[in-house]
Amino acid sequence: MSLTAAHQAAAQEPAPPSTSSPTTTPGASWSTAPTSSSGSDVGTQPAQPTAAAPASGDVEGRVKALEAKLAGMQEKEEKRSKVLEWLEHVKLSGWIQPQLIWQSYNDAASPNAGAGGASGLPAGIGANTTIAKADGTTTNPDMFRIRRARLKFELTANEYAKVIIEIDPFPTGGLQGAGTGTIGRQVEAVATIPWSKDVKTEIGMGIMKLPFGYSILQSDADRPFIERNWYEQNMTPGEFDVGVRAATTALDKKLSVVAAVFNGVTQGEKNFTVLPDVNRGKDVVGRAAYNFGPFDVGVSGIFGHAAVVDATALKFKQYKRWGVNFEAAVHHKFVKSLGNTKVFAELVLAQNLDRGTKYAFALPTIPANINDDVGSHDERGLMVRLEQDLTDWFTLGFRYDMYTPDSAQKNNARDTYGFLGSVNFAKGLKLLLEFDHAIDNVHRPGSAAPSKQIETFSSVLQARF
Template sequence: MRIFFICLLTILPLFVLAQNNNAPSSYDIHDIKITGYLQTQFQVAQSPGIFSWSGGDFSQNSASRFMLRRGRLKVDRVDKFSSVVFQLDGTQDGLRIMDAFIQFHSPEDKSLLVTAGLFNRPFGYSIVYSSGYRDFPERARVFQTLMPRERDLGAMISYRPKKMLHFVTAELAVVNGSGLNAKDYDSNKDIIGNLNFKFDSLANKKFHLGFGGSIYKGTVRSNTDTYLKPIENGFASVTDANNVGYNFRRDYYGANLQLEYNNSFGTTSLKSEYIQGKQPGVASSSSISGLAASQSFAAQPTTNLYLRNFNGYFIWFTQQIASTKLTAIVGYDVYDPNTDVDESEIGKTGNNTTAGDIKFSTLGYGITYALNGRLKLTIYNEHVHNDGTQLANYQNDIKDNVFTTRLQYRW
């Protein structure tokens, strides 16, 4: 039994690091190490050709598909002073870089880390939590919209004390703001601050508590002389030559909470995250779906900017079933891209609203089965809901539910 606990204490730090995408597989000195995971899945949509945040949009005439959701290959190396991480993602759509960063630190103390390159934005909980360990198939719609592909190019300072304040993690990053695989389209940089607390030794080490707060301060450069500012139940158009080249605010404020209890029936966990702020966007159009109208820009927008006040959140509940390899999962998330308008007013003549202002909520439920330490099966069903509007194609709830069966192998 003593040997078992010694092994557990040795492996646990590696497990925690593996859940954080902004870290190598281990900070123990090692030569090249290769890790990764592969996710293959089959999905059925409620209707063909739907726009979806559950692995991407469906093809026009298809309501079912096999796909490779993620195929991650991570290579890292750690020496006395520094570490390097390089990660690729391969799917049916091709191969792309996911992470490419260098970290360095004092050889005597790794509490203070400097990271430079392409890495996860250090905002909140779910963005930096690895998809290879997450129980739910996808991150919440609000985070996929605001921070697509999670990564950005920049530099970051992290403070993770090893002794007295070991429960604290503080991070400060400066990034381009244009995201993964995108060139920066202006000279302004975005700033991200993150402060988290984690306690793993409460109630005789049966209860685990984590919480924190994050802030994102950025801008989006306008390329036109007109923008639309929010008013009650709509937008007002503002035209001024000085708007060309003006940097409009992109500000987010977030809070997160994680609770986990190891009980006689099995591990119970509750995780939640809330975010609100101001998001520049565009109008939905024939080339931009309503779901993507408030998405963060990878290139400078060439149409009128919509300045939207938004909020969103998710709640994830998991329950291990009688200490077996089965875990029941239930998730609920909401994204309201425009908190200044009621759904019944969207599409009303003269108020400049579009499908990009519609609020969506998603209720998901399913089960995971850990066949062994590397292989996991996930079965998950999502009910996506929106209230009716005055827009032609959105007068009722869209039929965009998705059922997913996923098999994952991690090495």
């Protein structure tokens, strides 16, 4: 055998096992190699570790799985962003006024007066006795109730357009009257025209408040007194009407000017949902106000046509009506340790503006000759209101309001004195305690002043968000 052949045979024979025990690394493979390419003595050396290369198919599968996971996460994020983007255009607010109300009457003011056809009180029946009524209810004036509950949505599409929907699931409420016939309050489509950074006009159409004095425009949740002024409850019983308005603000929102046109039938009138406008004439309303900082002033006006209907004789008569409202307010922190002092005052001069919801005889009557004018009634209303904060926890208030549906008669007005205490537990939660004493001498022409006296205690826990 030649030397070359011997070398080839030796290379083909397996290498002898190594006497050493090298440490191995998990996941690594080992290889052996001759120490020399010549000579008959072939030696070994420890194997060198090498990483196992993954199969190309596994890498591609993992990449695809990761890409699919990332795509799913991106899709979820896009859906979430769309939901949040929609919510950014929605403003939700609301409040509720559960109430405990107690009332007390003298004989003249008692709901029992005239029961059973008797003049005055029936025999054996007191002024505050609970008796049955013909409609299946009773004369009980003391109860728990939900005075108001409002839920308001403002949907803003962009800086130029929005929709406002405010509902009240308890459409009756109030001390008197048959309710509104709808749970809708403000239901309005609004377009905004920004003339400049300082001047802006809102064009609204739908159901909205009459811009006739600050007392109407102020939210019922902001006013500490639970009920509105008595003249407002007679002249504008439901606050809201259907129409169109243009409201402009300027001079850093200190100047406010509103012009509006309405049907002329408010929510508190019985025909609001049956026939929102009983005649073709529309009511025109306007208000201008300026805020000087510590005080502000304003003036409002209303002019339109109303109608009186004789359902028995099927007679219909239109008549003109108008009103002017002068308003002034002071709002300043005179004593910093106490809090804000607020004083409001309004004077209303009107003719034929009473809606007949409290005093049916306050409406003009149809003349014997249908071509003659109705006998007009001149109305007067006055309100003075004081609110004083005692730190952030308490507020005291006093209000006086007077209303006469016919100033031509002597001693023909209702005077109401209201006293208020408010406990402000936290932002959005307060307890309102109010006592009112009313002296009502409103009467029909030719009759005597009744001197009705009504005491009302009201307790309201208002929650707001």
